[in-house]
Amino acid sequence: MTTTEVLNALTSKGIISNKQADTIHSFEADKAFSIHWELRSILYLGILLFTSGLGILIYENIDTIGHQAIIALIAILMVICFWYTYKHRVPFSLDEVHNPNKFVSYTLLIGCMLFLALEGYLQFQYTLFGTKYGAAVLLPTLLFFVTAYRFDHTGVLSMAITGLASWLGLTIAPLSVIAKSDFTDGRLVWSATLLGVLLVAFAWISNLKSWKAHFANTYLLLGGNLAFIATLAGAFTMEPLFVFFLFGITLAVFFILSARRVHSLLFLLMGIVYGYVHVTYLLAKLVGNELVFGLATVYFTFSSIGVILFLLNYKKFLGIKR
């Protein structure tokens, strides 16, 4: 269907005049081809390659370059990045802020990464923090939280949340939660659950009080994943099963209900999938090993059809009008 055909459809219904159709047609014919996102992707890729390459390069040549020179270089680059970000700042607001400058979000991100590099370096070489590793992790976390809020950057915010979790000895990024966290340690399961719940609660408060309400999704996503996986790990490996089940199900219901409030169906999906796993596991436990295999096909066939029916009608169930 070409532009002309769309315009014909509109004029035939009398929605636009022929003159307006001509204007739109010539606009479509003359409009420039935007390569905005392609250029941004190239820039991002370049930053990623450059910083990785530089990191390895420096690491390989530490002996010849000398530590002071490298530290000075990283520090200078970092200061330049933060200075540029600060110079082009826009006034702080609790709402979402759009910075007209195109480079600020990138310089902020590089600056934060360089800060990590610098700190890691100082600790590695001069054991700046001694054995107080907690302080070493907490410092960048605090910096990232402050800069994320001040300059309105969700990327830095997720780095900050990650830092907060590392401070508790956890990893939080969605995939590495499963890959890297060792959930056989009971203490870790509990702290992961609590941190996850706290993050989710903070997301709720952010939304309620409009403290950077658009940050809520980042908190929900990272915190929710952590809490769900921790409760699942708890239910699978630890006693009492019911406590973790209740935690998980409450969270799942909260996520399903909050999908409506934050206008993101990702949370509906998370709630349903994690909730489904919880319920399935509990049922399998209750039924016992002998019967599980016999009933599995029937259970999965009908329960998944049930979930499909729920998803097809979720607007009705959740009372969403549109």
Add this chain to the structure above:
Amino acid sequence: MMKAYNNLWVQNKYIKQTAHEWFRKNLLTASQLEAVNANFTSEFYRPGIFVTIGLFCFGLLSCAFFGGFVSIFFIGEGSDATLSLLSLFCAACFTSALEVLIRERKLFHSGVDNALLYAALLSASTPVFLLFESAPAGVYCIVTLLFLIPSVLRYADLFVTTAAFFVLLILVGSTFIGFPLGKALLPFILMIVAAGIYYSVRKNNDIYYLKCQQIVEALSLAVFYVCGNYFVVREGNAMLNDLPVSAEISFSYLFYFLTAAIPAAYIYFGLKKHDRILFVTGLLGIVASVFTYRMYFFELPLSQELTIAGALLIVLAAALISYLKTPRHGISDQPGKRRRFANLEAILVAESLGDLPADPGVKFGGGNFGGGGAGEAY
């Protein structure tokens, strides 16, 4: 009734989208947009990407276990004939469920219908593989295409289209690979086929198949490039002739030229004709060409390569961004359509960069130089 989904609604959906774009550019007034929305209705159930994913996963789950559930009632110890019968029965069930759901629930690529379609195709083609044992690959391809092509025409599904495209290529490839001359000319034959497919789908003006057209365009451009790529031809040649080491190929200069020229041509024509598919395929082609060049002619340590490549990309992108502050040559740097995956970026950042030194028991490693992906190995 060739099209499963309501064709008028598909058209109306497209008209509404276009009108909305025009409204965002102030070419239409708000009241005109309202009139468009009122006049061109489409009642498809489109629940958004995440619910679609959920519907798709649970759809596949229920299809898989439905098969298991039904197999309880098929007595007989899994002979080929009973299995074939079982899968045909499942295919019939899935297809009727698909048709009913599309009609009653007004689905339109909403996850469940995709899952049902794939399950139906899979179970419909299972008997083919069970009954024709050790037939030549071409036979399987032709029979599968007999299922795939009607499904593409009826349901216009992207994944099925992709599958049909590759099965067609495998058919061509496996036919020509049997002859010595065909083996030698295989890259050229595949390039001709890809070009033929590209130009024939370009003729399509039916909005119903727009997405399928786009994906076939991208795939055939990619195949056209890959078949002219020096690395692919050289290594492929070695593989087909069972050479232990890949040797220099005949017409090597032609393939050097094609490796460099095809992406450049894609980018040039993409920019000139405002064709994003051409342009992006060209960009990806450049990356592949750089890798090809590096493979045979260029040896630097990884760290230096990364640094140089990264610096070049940053300089290039920054230079173009500032050059295009005002649109030139019909190219601009204005954010065109709204970004759809703004949140995704934050997740990716957390995934690749956000690994702070996690374990207090381990000494601070040197691998933390902000490296995306550089952390572990060093």
